Amino acid sequence: MSDSISRIGNVMALKPSNLPVNPELSPAKPFVRFENVSKRYGTYTVLDNLNLDIARNEKVSIIGPSGSGKTTVLRMLMTLERINDGIIWVDDEPLTHMQKNGKMVPATNAHMRRVRGKIGMVFQHFNLFPHMTALQNCMEAPISVLGLSKQEAEARAAELLDMVGLGDKKKHYPIQLSGGQKQRVAIARALAMRPKVMLFDEVTSALDPELVGEVLNVIRKLGAEHDLTMLMVTHQMGFAKEFSDRVCFFYGGKITEQGPPDQLFGNPQNERTRQFLSAVLEAG
Amino acid sequence: MNSSTFIATALADGLLTTLVITLGASAVAIILGITIGYIRVSSFWAFRCLAIIYIEFFRGTSLLVQLYLWFFVLPFFGVTLSPWTVGILGIGMNVSGYGAEVVRAAIQSVDRGQYEASVALNFSRFAMMRRILLPQAIRAMLPAWGNLLVDLLKATSLVFFITIPELTSASKQAADTTGNYLLFFAVALFSYYLIARLLVTPFVRLSERRFSRGFVREAVA
Known part of the structure:
Protein backbone atom coordinates (compact mmCIF):
# COMPACT_ATOMS: atom_id res chain seq x y z
CA MET A 1 0.00 0.00 0.00
CA SER A 2 2.71 2.45 0.98
CA ASP A 3 4.51 1.47 -2.18
CA SER A 4 1.53 2.35 -4.30
CA ILE A 5 1.12 5.68 -2.53
CA SER A 6 4.72 6.60 -3.08
CA ARG A 7 4.35 5.69 -6.71
CA ILE A 8 1.37 7.94 -7.08
CA GLY A 9 3.49 10.59 -5.41
CA ASN A 10 6.23 9.99 -7.94
CA VAL A 11 3.93 10.38 -10.87
CA MET A 12 2.39 13.48 -9.33
CA ALA A 13 5.85 14.93 -8.84
CA LEU A 14 6.47 14.88 -12.57
CA LYS A 15 6.60 18.33 -14.00
CA PRO A 16 3.07 18.74 -15.27
CA SER A 17 3.59 21.32 -17.87
CA ASN A 18 6.28 22.94 -19.89
CA LEU A 19 3.92 25.58 -21.19
CA PRO A 20 4.27 29.16 -20.07
CA VAL A 21 1.52 29.05 -17.48
CA ASN A 22 0.77 32.03 -15.31
CA PRO A 23 2.08 30.92 -11.89
CA GLU A 24 -0.86 32.49 -10.08
CA LEU A 25 -3.19 30.29 -12.03
CA SER A 26 -1.22 27.09 -11.83
CA PRO A 27 -1.66 25.90 -8.27
CA ALA A 28 0.51 23.28 -6.67
CA LYS A 29 -2.42 20.93 -6.34
CA PRO A 30 -4.71 21.04 -9.34
CA PHE A 31 -8.17 19.50 -9.19
CA VAL A 32 -7.99 18.31 -12.78
CA ARG A 33 -4.72 17.58 -14.49
CA PHE A 34 -4.05 16.55 -18.07
CA GLU A 35 -0.55 15.17 -18.14
CA ASN A 36 1.10 14.65 -21.54
CA VAL A 37 -2.26 13.56 -22.95
CA SER A 38 -2.51 12.71 -26.62
CA LYS A 39 -5.47 11.57 -28.66
CA ARG A 40 -5.21 10.21 -32.17
CA TYR A 41 -7.69 8.84 -34.65
CA GLY A 42 -5.57 6.59 -36.82
CA THR A 43 -2.77 8.79 -38.03
CA TYR A 44 -4.64 12.03 -37.31
CA THR A 45 -3.58 13.65 -34.06
CA VAL A 46 -6.46 15.47 -32.39
CA LEU A 47 -4.59 16.45 -29.25
CA ASP A 48 -0.88 16.54 -29.06
CA ASN A 49 0.80 16.12 -25.69
CA LEU A 50 -1.67 18.25 -23.77
CA ASN A 51 -0.67 19.55 -20.35
CA LEU A 52 -3.36 21.44 -18.51
CA ASP A 53 -3.98 22.02 -14.81
CA ILE A 54 -7.28 23.27 -13.48
CA ALA A 55 -7.59 24.43 -9.91
CA ARG A 56 -10.50 23.66 -7.60
CA ASN A 57 -13.36 26.07 -8.38
CA GLU A 58 -11.51 27.55 -11.31
CA LYS A 59 -13.60 28.54 -14.35
CA VAL A 60 -11.75 27.79 -17.55
CA SER A 61 -13.00 28.52 -21.06
CA ILE A 62 -11.65 26.75 -24.08
CA ILE A 63 -11.87 28.57 -27.39
CA GLY A 64 -10.48 27.90 -30.82
CA PRO A 65 -11.39 27.08 -34.40
CA SER A 66 -13.32 23.92 -35.19
CA GLY A 67 -11.16 20.83 -35.39
CA SER A 68 -8.68 22.25 -32.88
CA GLY A 69 -9.45 19.50 -30.35
CA LYS A 70 -11.29 21.58 -27.79
CA THR A 71 -14.38 19.38 -27.48
CA THR A 72 -12.14 16.33 -27.31
CA VAL A 73 -10.62 17.70 -24.10
CA TRP A 89 -6.04 13.11 -12.91
CA VAL A 90 -9.11 14.19 -11.00
CA ASP A 91 -8.94 15.20 -7.36
CA ASP A 92 -5.53 13.55 -6.88
CA GLU A 93 -6.65 10.27 -8.39
CA PRO A 94 -5.82 8.95 -11.83
CA LEU A 95 -8.97 8.75 -13.94
CA THR A 96 -7.66 7.03 -17.03
CA HIS A 97 -5.29 4.75 -15.13
CA MET A 98 -5.11 2.81 -11.90
CA GLN A 99 -2.52 1.23 -9.67
CA LYS A 100 -1.96 -2.47 -10.11
CA ASN A 101 1.00 -4.26 -8.54
CA GLY A 102 2.76 -0.95 -8.19
CA LYS A 103 2.31 -0.04 -11.83
CA MET A 104 0.03 2.37 -13.61
CA VAL A 105 -2.24 0.38 -15.89
CA PRO A 106 -5.22 1.53 -17.98
CA ALA A 107 -8.25 1.91 -15.74
CA THR A 108 -10.99 -0.68 -15.63
CA ASN A 109 -14.53 0.42 -16.23
CA ALA A 110 -15.30 0.11 -12.50
CA HIS A 111 -12.41 2.41 -11.61
CA MET A 112 -13.42 4.97 -14.22
CA ARG A 113 -17.00 4.88 -13.00
CA ARG A 114 -15.89 5.60 -9.45
CA VAL A 115 -13.69 8.54 -10.36
CA PHE A 126 -28.95 18.45 -24.59
CA ASN A 127 -29.33 14.64 -24.83
CA LEU A 128 -32.30 14.66 -22.48
CA GLN A 151 -38.62 11.10 -2.20
CA GLU A 152 -35.05 12.34 -1.77
CA ALA A 153 -34.41 12.32 -5.51
CA GLU A 154 -37.65 14.14 -6.21
CA ALA A 155 -36.92 16.81 -3.63
CA ARG A 156 -33.44 17.31 -5.03
CA ALA A 157 -34.68 17.40 -8.64
CA ALA A 158 -37.49 19.83 -7.82
CA GLU A 159 -35.11 22.17 -6.04
CA LEU A 160 -32.71 22.16 -8.98
CA LEU A 161 -35.47 22.75 -11.53
CA ASP A 162 -36.61 25.69 -9.42
CA MET A 163 -33.05 26.94 -9.40
CA VAL A 164 -32.84 26.91 -13.20
CA GLY A 165 -36.22 28.64 -13.38
CA LEU A 166 -38.27 25.67 -14.57
CA GLY A 167 -40.29 24.96 -11.45
CA ASP A 168 -43.47 25.10 -13.53
CA LYS A 169 -42.23 22.68 -16.22
CA LYS A 170 -41.51 19.66 -14.03
CA LYS A 171 -44.15 17.47 -15.67
CA HIS A 172 -43.23 18.48 -19.22
CA TYR A 173 -41.53 16.09 -21.59
CA PRO A 174 -38.46 17.38 -23.46
CA ILE A 175 -40.43 17.67 -26.69
CA GLN A 176 -42.71 20.19 -24.97
CA LEU A 177 -39.80 22.46 -24.02
CA SER A 178 -37.85 25.08 -25.96
CA GLY A 179 -34.15 24.61 -26.63
CA GLY A 180 -33.15 26.93 -23.82
CA GLN A 181 -35.47 25.15 -21.39
CA LYS A 182 -34.11 21.76 -22.46
CA GLN A 183 -30.58 22.92 -21.83
CA ARG A 184 -31.53 24.22 -18.40
CA VAL A 185 -33.08 20.85 -17.57
CA ALA A 186 -29.85 19.21 -18.75
CA ILE A 187 -27.88 21.45 -16.39
CA ALA A 188 -30.20 20.58 -13.49
CA ARG A 189 -29.92 16.89 -14.37
CA ALA A 190 -26.12 17.01 -14.26
CA LEU A 191 -26.16 18.96 -10.98
CA ALA A 192 -28.46 16.39 -9.36
CA MET A 193 -25.45 14.06 -9.22
CA ARG A 194 -23.60 16.68 -7.12
CA PRO A 195 -20.50 16.80 -9.34
CA LYS A 196 -17.40 18.72 -8.36
CA VAL A 197 -16.46 19.49 -11.94
CA MET A 198 -18.92 20.60 -14.59
CA LEU A 199 -18.14 20.37 -18.27
CA PHE A 200 -20.08 22.52 -20.74
CA ASP A 201 -19.64 21.50 -24.35
CA GLU A 202 -20.82 24.35 -26.61
CA VAL A 203 -24.04 24.41 -24.62
CA THR A 204 -25.50 27.40 -26.46
CA SER A 205 -24.45 26.49 -30.00
CA ALA A 206 -27.69 24.67 -30.86
CA LEU A 207 -29.92 27.44 -29.48
CA ASP A 208 -31.78 30.23 -31.20
CA PRO A 209 -30.00 33.49 -30.39
CA GLU A 210 -32.77 34.80 -28.14
CA LEU A 211 -32.52 31.69 -25.93
CA VAL A 212 -28.79 31.88 -25.33
CA GLY A 213 -29.11 34.40 -22.51
CA GLU A 214 -31.30 32.26 -20.25
CA VAL A 215 -28.80 29.40 -20.34
CA LEU A 216 -25.80 31.66 -19.73
CA ASN A 217 -27.63 33.26 -16.80
CA VAL A 218 -28.00 29.84 -15.19
CA ILE A 219 -24.30 29.15 -15.66
CA ARG A 220 -23.46 32.57 -14.18
CA LYS A 221 -25.63 31.79 -11.19
CA LEU A 222 -23.95 28.42 -10.74
CA GLY A 223 -20.54 29.98 -10.80
CA ALA A 224 -21.56 32.60 -8.25
CA GLU A 225 -23.42 30.38 -5.81
CA HIS A 226 -21.74 26.98 -5.95
CA ASP A 227 -18.30 25.54 -5.39
CA LEU A 228 -17.79 24.08 -8.81
CA THR A 229 -14.85 23.69 -11.07
CA MET A 230 -16.03 24.56 -14.55
CA LEU A 231 -14.56 23.80 -17.89
CA MET A 232 -16.38 25.06 -20.93
CA VAL A 233 -15.93 24.96 -24.63
CA THR A 234 -17.64 28.01 -26.03
CA HIS A 235 -18.07 30.29 -28.98
CA GLN A 236 -19.57 33.02 -26.78
CA MET A 237 -16.48 35.22 -26.51
CA GLY A 238 -18.27 37.87 -24.46
CA PHE A 239 -19.35 35.30 -21.91
CA ALA A 240 -15.92 33.65 -21.80
CA LYS A 241 -14.39 37.06 -21.14
CA GLU A 242 -16.79 37.96 -18.40
CA PHE A 243 -17.10 34.59 -16.68
CA SER A 244 -13.77 32.79 -16.89
CA ASP A 245 -10.74 32.93 -14.64
CA ARG A 246 -8.67 31.69 -17.53
CA VAL A 247 -9.11 31.24 -21.26
CA CYS A 248 -7.24 28.64 -23.30
CA PHE A 249 -6.92 29.07 -27.04
CA PHE A 250 -6.56 25.76 -28.87
CA TYR A 251 -5.11 25.45 -32.31
CA GLY A 252 -4.10 22.27 -34.12
CA GLY A 253 -4.42 20.05 -31.06
CA LYS A 254 -2.35 22.25 -28.77
CA ILE A 255 -2.90 25.09 -26.34
CA THR A 256 -1.43 27.90 -28.37
CA GLU A 257 -2.07 30.57 -25.80
CA GLN A 258 -3.71 30.83 -22.40
CA GLY A 259 -4.17 33.42 -19.73
CA PRO A 260 -6.67 35.61 -17.90
CA PRO A 261 -9.46 36.75 -20.24
CA ASP A 262 -8.44 40.42 -20.14
CA GLN A 263 -5.00 39.51 -21.34
CA LEU A 264 -6.01 36.94 -23.93
CA PHE A 265 -8.77 39.02 -25.45
CA GLY A 266 -7.19 42.41 -24.85
CA ASN A 267 -3.62 41.72 -25.77
CA PRO A 268 -3.17 38.33 -27.44
CA GLN A 269 0.47 37.41 -27.91
CA ASN A 270 0.13 34.72 -30.53
CA GLU A 271 -0.52 35.44 -34.19
CA ARG A 272 -3.03 32.54 -34.43
CA THR A 273 -4.98 33.87 -31.47
CA ARG A 274 -5.13 37.32 -33.01
CA GLN A 275 -6.33 35.92 -36.34
CA PHE A 276 -9.00 33.79 -34.66
CA LEU A 277 -10.28 36.59 -32.45
CA SER A 278 -10.45 39.10 -35.26
CA ALA A 279 -12.30 36.57 -37.45
CA VAL A 280 -14.79 35.87 -34.67
CA LEU A 281 -15.30 39.55 -33.93
CA GLU A 282 -15.78 40.32 -37.61
CA ALA A 283 -18.48 37.67 -37.82
CA GLY A 284 -20.19 39.47 -34.97
CA MET B 1 -73.79 -36.48 -31.00
CA ASN B 2 -74.79 -35.44 -34.50
CA SER B 3 -72.13 -34.58 -37.04
CA SER B 4 -72.62 -30.80 -37.04
CA THR B 5 -72.16 -30.62 -33.25
CA PHE B 6 -69.08 -32.77 -33.61
CA ILE B 7 -67.62 -30.50 -36.28
CA ALA B 8 -68.41 -27.36 -34.29
CA THR B 9 -66.73 -28.80 -31.20
CA ALA B 10 -63.65 -29.81 -33.16
CA LEU B 11 -63.41 -26.36 -34.71
CA ALA B 12 -63.81 -24.67 -31.32
CA ASP B 13 -61.13 -26.93 -29.83
CA GLY B 14 -58.86 -26.17 -32.76
CA LEU B 15 -59.41 -22.44 -32.34
CA LEU B 16 -58.64 -22.66 -28.62
CA THR B 17 -55.47 -24.66 -29.29
CA THR B 18 -54.31 -22.09 -31.84
CA LEU B 19 -54.99 -19.30 -29.35
CA VAL B 20 -53.13 -20.98 -26.49
CA ILE B 21 -50.11 -21.84 -28.62
CA THR B 22 -50.06 -18.31 -30.07
CA LEU B 23 -50.13 -16.73 -26.63
CA GLY B 24 -47.55 -19.13 -25.16
CA ALA B 25 -45.17 -18.95 -28.12
CA SER B 26 -45.51 -15.14 -28.26
CA ALA B 27 -44.47 -14.88 -24.61
CA VAL B 28 -41.48 -17.15 -25.26
CA ALA B 29 -40.56 -15.22 -28.42
CA ILE B 30 -40.73 -11.82 -26.71
CA ILE B 31 -38.79 -12.84 -23.60
CA LEU B 32 -36.10 -14.76 -25.49
CA GLY B 33 -35.99 -12.22 -28.34
CA ILE B 34 -35.24 -9.34 -25.95
CA THR B 35 -32.76 -11.43 -23.97
CA ILE B 36 -30.85 -12.70 -27.01
CA GLY B 37 -31.00 -9.27 -28.67
CA TYR B 38 -29.53 -7.74 -25.51
CA ILE B 39 -26.76 -10.37 -25.47
CA ARG B 40 -26.20 -9.68 -29.17
CA VAL B 41 -25.02 -6.13 -28.33
CA SER B 42 -22.97 -7.21 -25.30
CA SER B 43 -19.48 -5.80 -24.92
CA PHE B 44 -18.09 -9.34 -24.53
CA TRP B 45 -17.37 -10.94 -27.88
CA ALA B 46 -17.97 -14.48 -26.57
CA PHE B 47 -21.53 -13.53 -25.59
CA ARG B 48 -22.08 -11.87 -28.94
CA CYS B 49 -20.88 -15.04 -30.69
CA LEU B 50 -23.31 -17.21 -28.76
CA ALA B 51 -26.17 -14.89 -29.66
CA ILE B 52 -25.17 -14.93 -33.33
CA ILE B 53 -25.10 -18.75 -33.38
CA TYR B 54 -28.56 -18.85 -31.77
CA ILE B 55 -29.96 -16.36 -34.27
CA GLU B 56 -28.37 -18.07 -37.26
CA PHE B 57 -29.76 -21.46 -36.26
CA PHE B 58 -33.32 -20.42 -35.50
CA ARG B 59 -33.63 -17.94 -38.33
CA GLY B 60 -31.69 -19.90 -40.88
CA THR B 61 -33.42 -23.26 -40.72
CA SER B 62 -36.96 -24.41 -41.34
CA LEU B 63 -39.45 -24.12 -38.50
CA LEU B 64 -41.08 -27.43 -39.36
CA VAL B 65 -37.73 -29.21 -39.31
CA GLN B 66 -36.94 -27.56 -35.95
CA LEU B 67 -40.24 -28.87 -34.55
CA TYR B 68 -39.48 -32.35 -35.90
CA LEU B 69 -36.05 -32.13 -34.31
CA TRP B 70 -37.39 -31.33 -30.84
CA PHE B 71 -40.23 -33.81 -31.13
CA PHE B 72 -38.76 -36.82 -32.91
CA VAL B 73 -34.98 -36.52 -32.45
CA LEU B 74 -34.58 -35.33 -28.87
CA PRO B 75 -36.13 -38.54 -27.47
CA PHE B 76 -33.11 -40.40 -28.90
CA PHE B 77 -31.02 -38.34 -26.47
CA GLY B 78 -33.34 -39.18 -23.61
CA VAL B 79 -35.31 -35.92 -23.74
CA THR B 80 -38.98 -36.44 -24.39
CA LEU B 81 -41.11 -33.32 -24.51
CA SER B 82 -44.87 -33.17 -24.77
CA PRO B 83 -46.30 -31.92 -28.09
CA TRP B 84 -47.53 -28.78 -26.36
CA THR B 85 -44.12 -28.00 -24.92
CA VAL B 86 -42.51 -28.52 -28.30
CA GLY B 87 -45.17 -26.42 -30.02
CA ILE B 88 -44.91 -23.46 -27.65
CA LEU B 89 -41.15 -23.51 -27.09
CA GLY B 90 -40.30 -24.52 -30.66
CA ILE B 91 -42.31 -21.79 -32.36
CA GLY B 92 -41.37 -19.25 -29.67
CA MET B 93 -37.63 -19.91 -30.08
CA ASN B 94 -37.88 -19.76 -33.85
CA VAL B 95 -39.56 -16.36 -33.80
CA SER B 96 -37.17 -15.13 -31.08
CA GLY B 97 -34.35 -15.56 -33.60
CA TYR B 98 -35.98 -12.94 -35.82
CA GLY B 99 -37.01 -10.93 -32.78
CA ALA B 100 -33.44 -10.78 -31.47
CA GLU B 101 -32.31 -9.09 -34.68
CA VAL B 102 -35.18 -6.62 -34.41
CA VAL B 103 -34.14 -5.88 -30.82
CA ARG B 104 -30.49 -5.45 -31.77
CA ALA B 105 -31.30 -3.05 -34.59
CA ALA B 106 -33.63 -1.05 -32.35
CA ILE B 107 -31.07 -0.74 -29.53
CA GLN B 108 -28.42 0.36 -32.01
CA SER B 109 -30.77 2.92 -33.53
CA VAL B 110 -31.14 4.87 -30.28
CA ASP B 111 -29.35 8.22 -30.61
CA ARG B 112 -25.72 8.05 -29.53
CA GLY B 113 -26.24 11.13 -27.37
CA GLN B 114 -28.44 9.04 -25.07
CA TYR B 115 -25.55 6.69 -24.44
CA GLU B 116 -23.18 9.60 -23.85
CA ALA B 117 -25.56 11.28 -21.41
CA SER B 118 -25.87 7.97 -19.55
CA VAL B 119 -22.10 7.71 -19.25
CA ALA B 120 -21.90 11.31 -18.06
CA LEU B 121 -24.51 10.51 -15.40
CA ASN B 122 -22.48 7.45 -14.47
CA PHE B 123 -25.15 4.81 -15.10
CA SER B 124 -24.02 1.20 -14.96
CA ARG B 125 -24.28 -0.55 -18.30
CA PHE B 126 -27.24 -2.57 -17.10
CA ALA B 127 -29.13 0.45 -15.71
CA MET B 128 -28.41 2.38 -18.90
CA MET B 129 -29.87 -0.45 -20.95
CA ARG B 130 -32.89 -0.99 -18.74
CA ARG B 131 -33.87 2.59 -17.96
CA ILE B 132 -32.61 4.62 -20.92
CA LEU B 133 -31.90 2.61 -24.07
CA LEU B 134 -34.48 -0.21 -23.97
CA PRO B 135 -37.55 1.97 -23.33
CA GLN B 136 -36.63 4.00 -26.42
CA ALA B 137 -35.67 0.93 -28.43
CA ILE B 138 -38.92 -0.86 -27.60
CA ARG B 139 -40.89 1.96 -29.14
CA ALA B 140 -38.87 1.64 -32.34
CA MET B 141 -39.16 -2.14 -32.48
CA LEU B 142 -42.92 -2.48 -31.88
CA PRO B 143 -44.13 -2.32 -35.51
CA ALA B 144 -41.66 -5.05 -36.47
CA TRP B 145 -42.80 -7.13 -33.51
CA GLY B 146 -46.38 -6.74 -34.68
CA ASN B 147 -45.40 -8.37 -37.98
CA LEU B 148 -43.52 -11.15 -36.23
CA LEU B 149 -46.41 -12.01 -33.94
CA VAL B 150 -48.91 -12.15 -36.83
CA ASP B 151 -46.45 -14.45 -38.61
CA LEU B 152 -46.16 -16.53 -35.47
CA LEU B 153 -49.93 -16.92 -35.30
CA LYS B 154 -50.01 -18.29 -38.82
CA ALA B 155 -47.08 -20.61 -38.14
CA THR B 156 -48.98 -22.34 -35.33
CA SER B 157 -50.71 -24.52 -37.96
CA LEU B 158 -47.47 -26.51 -38.12
CA VAL B 159 -48.10 -28.04 -34.69
CA PHE B 160 -50.50 -30.40 -36.47
CA PHE B 161 -47.41 -32.26 -37.68
CA ILE B 162 -46.41 -32.97 -34.09
CA THR B 163 -49.85 -34.45 -33.35
CA ILE B 164 -51.75 -31.39 -32.06
CA PRO B 165 -55.06 -30.75 -33.86
CA GLU B 166 -55.48 -27.00 -34.28
CA LEU B 167 -57.57 -24.56 -36.29
CA THR B 168 -56.25 -25.38 -39.78
CA SER B 169 -56.35 -29.14 -39.34
CA ALA B 170 -59.80 -28.99 -37.73
CA SER B 171 -61.07 -26.96 -40.68
CA LYS B 172 -59.52 -29.40 -43.13
CA GLN B 173 -61.12 -32.29 -41.31
CA ALA B 174 -64.51 -30.58 -41.30
CA ALA B 175 -64.18 -29.82 -45.00
CA ASP B 176 -63.16 -33.40 -45.78
CA THR B 177 -66.07 -34.77 -43.77
CA THR B 178 -68.74 -32.53 -45.26
CA GLY B 179 -67.27 -31.79 -48.66
CA ASN B 180 -67.94 -28.09 -48.04
CA TYR B 181 -64.41 -26.82 -48.63
CA LEU B 182 -65.38 -23.24 -49.40
CA LEU B 183 -67.23 -22.76 -46.12
CA PHE B 184 -64.68 -24.27 -43.76
CA PHE B 185 -61.57 -22.76 -45.31
CA ALA B 186 -63.35 -19.41 -45.35
CA VAL B 187 -64.05 -19.89 -41.64
CA ALA B 188 -60.36 -20.73 -41.06
CA LEU B 189 -59.12 -17.72 -43.01
CA PHE B 190 -61.48 -15.38 -41.25
CA SER B 191 -60.60 -16.82 -37.83
CA TYR B 192 -56.88 -16.21 -38.33
CA TYR B 193 -57.61 -12.69 -39.47
CA LEU B 194 -59.83 -12.03 -36.46
CA ILE B 195 -57.24 -13.33 -33.98
CA ALA B 196 -54.59 -11.11 -35.56
CA ARG B 197 -56.92 -8.13 -35.63
CA LEU B 198 -58.40 -8.54 -32.16
CA LEU B 199 -55.39 -9.89 -30.27
CA VAL B 200 -52.07 -8.91 -31.85
CA THR B 201 -52.93 -5.47 -33.23
CA PRO B 202 -54.47 -4.09 -30.01
CA PHE B 203 -51.50 -5.41 -28.02
CA VAL B 204 -49.03 -3.66 -30.31
CA ARG B 205 -51.12 -0.46 -30.40
CA LEU B 206 -51.38 -0.36 -26.63
CA SER B 207 -47.65 -0.92 -26.21
CA GLU B 208 -46.90 1.76 -28.77
CA ARG B 209 -49.00 4.23 -26.84
CA ARG B 210 -47.35 3.22 -23.58
CA PHE B 211 -43.82 3.61 -24.93
CA SER B 212 -44.44 6.72 -27.02
CA ARG B 213 -44.86 9.04 -24.07
CA GLY B 214 -42.74 12.10 -24.63
CA PHE B 215 -42.19 11.37 -28.32
CA VAL B 216 -45.36 12.88 -29.74
CA ARG B 217 -46.94 16.11 -28.67
CA GLU B 218 -50.17 15.35 -26.84
CA ALA B 219 -52.04 17.81 -29.05
CA VAL B 220 -50.99 15.97 -32.20
CA ALA B 221 -51.47 12.48 -30.78
Missing part, protein backbone atom coordinates in the same frame (compact mmCIF):
# COMPACT_ATOMS: atom_id res chain seq x y z
CA LEU A 74 -14.01 17.55 -22.40
CA ARG A 75 -14.92 14.20 -23.91
CA MET A 76 -11.70 12.63 -22.67
CA LEU A 77 -12.30 13.97 -19.19
CA MET A 78 -15.82 12.49 -19.27
CA THR A 79 -14.28 9.16 -20.45
CA LEU A 80 -16.30 9.32 -23.67
CA GLU A 81 -13.02 9.09 -25.56
CA ARG A 82 -10.08 6.88 -24.67
CA ILE A 83 -6.75 8.63 -24.61
CA ASN A 84 -3.72 7.24 -26.44
CA ASP A 85 -0.97 8.64 -24.21
CA GLY A 86 -0.63 10.37 -20.89
CA ILE A 87 -2.74 10.39 -17.76
CA ILE A 88 -5.73 12.43 -16.64
CA ARG A 116 -15.94 10.08 -13.02
CA GLY A 117 -18.72 10.33 -10.44
CA LYS A 118 -17.13 13.68 -9.59
CA ILE A 119 -17.71 14.99 -13.10
CA GLY A 120 -20.89 16.21 -14.74
CA MET A 121 -21.36 17.21 -18.35
CA VAL A 122 -23.81 19.25 -20.39
CA PHE A 123 -23.95 18.64 -24.13
CA GLN A 124 -24.48 20.80 -27.17
CA HIS A 125 -27.58 18.81 -28.16
CA PHE A 129 -34.10 11.35 -22.08
CA PRO A 130 -37.14 11.86 -24.34
CA HIS A 131 -39.32 9.28 -22.59
CA MET A 132 -39.06 11.03 -19.22
CA THR A 133 -40.45 14.31 -17.91
CA ALA A 134 -38.10 17.10 -16.83
CA LEU A 135 -38.45 15.93 -13.24
CA GLN A 136 -37.83 12.27 -14.11
CA ASN A 137 -34.80 13.27 -16.18
CA CYS A 138 -33.32 14.79 -13.02
CA MET A 139 -34.38 11.92 -10.72
CA GLU A 140 -33.31 8.87 -12.70
CA ALA A 141 -29.55 8.91 -12.13
CA PRO A 142 -29.70 9.89 -8.43
CA ILE A 143 -31.99 6.88 -7.87
CA SER A 144 -30.29 4.35 -10.19
CA VAL A 145 -26.70 5.38 -9.58
CA LEU A 146 -26.53 7.05 -6.15
CA GLY A 147 -29.25 4.91 -4.59
CA LEU A 148 -31.34 7.84 -3.35
CA SER A 149 -34.92 7.13 -2.36
CA LYS A 150 -37.63 8.38 -4.69
